[in-house]
Amino acid sequence: MNNTGDLTLGRWVTERARLSPDQVALDDRGVALTYGLLAARIDRFADALRAAGYAPGDRIVTLTGNSADHVALFFACAATGIALVPLSWRLTPHELAEQLLIADPVLAVTEPEHGRTLASALGRLAEPAPLIDFADFDAGLPRRDHHGEAAPVRPPTDADPLLILFTAGSTGRPKAVVLTQANCHWTNLQFGRAVPLTSDDVVLTVLPQFHAGGWNIQLLLALWVGATVVLERTFDPRRALHLIEHRRVTTMMGVPTHYLMMAQQRRFATTDLSSLRLLVVGGAPMPLPLLRTWHARGVRLTQGYGLTEAGPNVLCLPPELAVEKAGSAGVPYPHVTCAIADPVTGELLEGEATGELLVRGPNVFAGYLGDPDATAHTLRGGWLHTGDLVRRDAEGHHWVLDRIDDIYISSGENVSPVEVEQALLHHPAVAKVAVVGVPDDRRGEVGLAFVVARRGVAVDEQSLLEHCRGRLASFKVPAEIRFVDALPQASLEKVKRSALREEATR
CATH class of the missing domain: 3.30.300.30 (ANL, C-terminal domain)
Structure with missing residues (x-):
């Protein structure tokens, strides 16, 4: 793979804006933002970062709900070679401070709802990064201190870290997963080949943007192909049903609990779901009774398996096999290779087998930020070792059984x-x-x-x-x-x- 920037994401929205500037890119709580306006906001954010001395290799943390500003900042980071580190608003200031020590950001960005929490977390550090609100991008950013050196000026490359996401793993200790520009490009390409989107789609997004799924399952792909994203800050089952009916949503991604809560609403039986062509399920297998409930409403579902270290997409189950292979996570996405290893000997097992799932592909992460030992342990022998115990049947479908450590x-x-x-x-x-x-x-x-x-x-x-x-x-x-x-x-x-x-x- 080259390192010239052919796979960088910073141009995705700009190029789409040239093709369809008046198409709605984001519907952010009822406020529509066209591709032309979104591209202009991205350019404004990127110009502000460059003017203030922020450069490739820097890291910016955020504490914010899903928003158009957060999406614009993501693409501004992609265009400048900067890494975005979205933190979870569910955490306490103490937990956030632990992650800030690992991330070592040069700038922290928030919004009024979460500003006090992030300020408290930064206040626990010896040398905290400056804290700003999204509105400050227009008022002027604090200068980046390069300690007398000139700010590095170069285009972004495929190998530049773009998205750094925290995962607790099985130990409970936070680890910062580094996804490069190329990782994000490939995981969206893989997803698009298995679960295609077009410019005619309307995508309901409810997953928080501090998870890999909040970006790399549908949202970024939708903006790549020119679809419309209905962007929600949190999940509310009644509102989700309302949006599906009135925004004519064609697809969404959720976890089984989301679909259960929607199915339990009194309005579920009468809501017009005719616009839906496909639902994506992740996080856990969809229980068969719940699957049948949605099938009875004429809605197709595709299930899958992933982990942050893989960007997150690894396995997917086509909707036509949803009942026949119920409980299965399916087969590898295009451009993803999977193997099963004996948990004791490490020997790769052929055919029907049970063991640890190993993953290889251009979507696999670059490593854990500041933790070379954990990186070497997880990425060994040319494979991403997931730590998940799986069973593979004679037809190549996988069932995720448990965490090996559990x-x-x-x-x-x-x-x-x-x-x-x-x-x-x-x-x-x-x-x-x-x-x-x-x-x-x-x-x-x-x-x-x-x-x-x-x-x-x-x-x-x-x-x-x-x-x-x-x-x-x-x-x-x-x-x-x-x-x-x-x-x-x-x-x-x-x-x-x-x-x-x-x-x-x-």
């Missing part, structure tokens, strides 16, 4: 927490559940299930254990059921098991 051994047998969780979710009183292995003097480890019960449904520990005994081998039945109000979330549909393990020892 498997525990009870009475000498491997137990997958996900299998136990699925058994418990079949009980009508269980809304959510997460299982972790905890030490046991007699059996080595046993399962501890944290259960969020459904409101208004009576249930106790004994009834859930009896339910498990009817579905699971004795060594898989949890030793204890612990009822909780909520489960700690790592991202999207993923539970933060490390926090539950800590809770189990208290």
